[in-house]
Amino acid sequence: MTVLTWVAGVSLLAWVWLLLAQGFFWRTDVRLPGSAADPGGGAEAWPTVAVVVPARDEAAVLPLSLPSLLAQDYPGRAEVFLIDDGSTDGTGDTARSLGALHGGLPLTVASPGELPAGWTGKLWGVRHGIALATERTGAEYLLLTDADIAHEPDSLRALVAAARAADLDMVSLMARLRVETVWERLIVPAFVYFFAQLYPFRWINRPGGRTAAAAGGCVLIRRSAVEAARVPESIRHAVIDDVALARAVKGGGGRIWLGLADRVDSVRPYPDLGELWRMVSRSAYAQLRHNPAVLAATVAGLVLVYLVPPLAALGAAAAGAWPLCALGAAAWAVMAATYLPMLRYYRQPLWLAPLLPFTAALYLLMTVDSAVQHYRGRGAAWKGRTYARPDAPV
Known part of the structure; x- marks a missing residue:
């Protein structure tokens, strides 16, 4: 005893x-910084934003998420680039149909081509989306958001206003995940709780602090910070790409911020424990x-x-x-x-x-x-792909 x-x-x-x-x-009061008022001067006063959505076999959730991006009430210029990474369920066609049906922001659907060795699928899609968006729009900011994330109409405006008001290079929101089934109630809130325990938001948001993390479902990042950190090339092998992205940006001197979302939600269901x-x-x-x-x-x-x-x-x-x-x-x-x-x-x-x-x-x-599963050769498997350790031979 x-x-x-x-x-x-x-x-x-x-x-x-x-x-x-x-x-x-354990506190949940770290929310999006108070947004700045309209800077005046009309739409030209707001920076151009390109929304990059990497997607692989996401036809089931796109009708719940993509229309919310197309309907963004953003005063400046914004375009959506959905990168269909070899989907077999008609993701690209679904996206085009939704764009034609709902209108709103201009939508481009493209393919990144064959996945090269040493890259994860999501980051390969992000790379292609950033390159395409830069060529088409010269955007000052990029919104990297997952295909299962739905945004309220003022989400983009609030993200940009907060980033400009606090002079942040990267603003990330931990989307509110779906909680409906018994297993989701037991596991999903704890997932965010454990994440915050590993990466306390206040430490992440402290200038000069060493702790860095982001929530990959919703990341607004200044394009100059992307170029300075050489992302996504510098983190092309990362399975936990959001944390790797935050470390790259903060390590390069960028100012980052992470908080809980009020108006950004994941629509992906997790109906069972499996x-x-x-x-x-x-x-x-x-x-x-x-x-x-x-x-x-x-x-x-x-x-x-x-x-x-x-x-x-x-x-x-x-x-x-x-x-x-x-x-x-x-x-x-x-x-x-x-x-x-x-x-x-x-x-x-x-x-x-x-x-x-x-x-x-x-x-x-x-x-x-x-x-x-890792030692059986089935680790880090997602959407039909299995990724090796970063230091494993290609």
């Missing part, structure tokens, strides 16, 4: 530290740099921080070991309290907060499975 009590005490101390010293990651499992496990081991030692430390950390508190509280209560029970219950209570703001943000019942250890256990298993 003495050893278990010490372990539970360390877990409680870890939660106190996370609560107070990890950039207040879909969510694949979404997490495809990149989890890449996040750990394919390092077995880091994997072992991550598993140990997840057990200590998320699983020890409920096991100590419930097991010690059954055994009548009340000091151990008190330590476990206190750590569990702090954990649940830090999860409440995210549940409120996702408009979910607050009784889900004590279930966070169960969700963490699922993420632990997903992470281990990601490593197993």
Whole structure:
């Protein structure tokens, strides 16, 4: 019992530290900076923006997302470039039909050609889209957004205004993910919670800070920052491309910002556990740099921080070991309290907060499975493609 009590005490101390010293990651008040007023002078005062949408087999979600981009109420010039990366479900034709049906911003549908070795499909599409947009529009800003992201009509205006008001080179919004099924309720809010724990938004947004991350579904970036960071060429192999992009831009001296979205939503459904499992496990081991030692430390950390508190509280209560029970219950209570703001943000019942250890256990298993799939040669698989480690021979 003495050893278990010490372990539970360390877990409680870890939660106190996370609560107070990890950039207040659990708060959900990091939202888009106050947008600037119309600068005056009409449309010419607003910079030209090119919206680049890489897409592969996205015909099912495009009717829910692409019309929202075409309907953007942006005072300046803006064009949409959808890059169809070898889709087999008619993605390109669907996009053209939606463009003809809805009108709005000019739409160009193009193909990036055969994927070369050493590139991920999304970044190859982004590269082609940026080159095409630069040639056609000379855009000052680029909005990189995924095919499953829907934007309210004022989204682009707000992003550009915020970037200009704060002189930011990159503004990224963590789109509100869909939460409708039982498994989405259990896993999706925790996904954003864990992301913020790894990359506290306040640390990311601090000028001169070393922490860098972005949300790849919605990134507004100054084209000069793209050129200075030599992206996407410099990160062409990155599976977790949004974090790699943020590091490249911030490492090159650019100012970046990341926050939670109010009016940008993902429309992609994850109806069952299998879909969510694949979404997490495809990149989890890449996040750990394919390092077995880091994997072992991550598993140990997840057990200590998320699983020890409920096991100590419930097991010690059954055994009548009340000091151990008190330590476990206190750590569990702090954990649940830090999860409440995210549940409120996702408009979910607050009784889900004590279930966070169960969700963490699922993420632990997903992470281990990601490593197993990697060593079986099936790691980082997405949309029919499997990507090797960055240092693997091509």
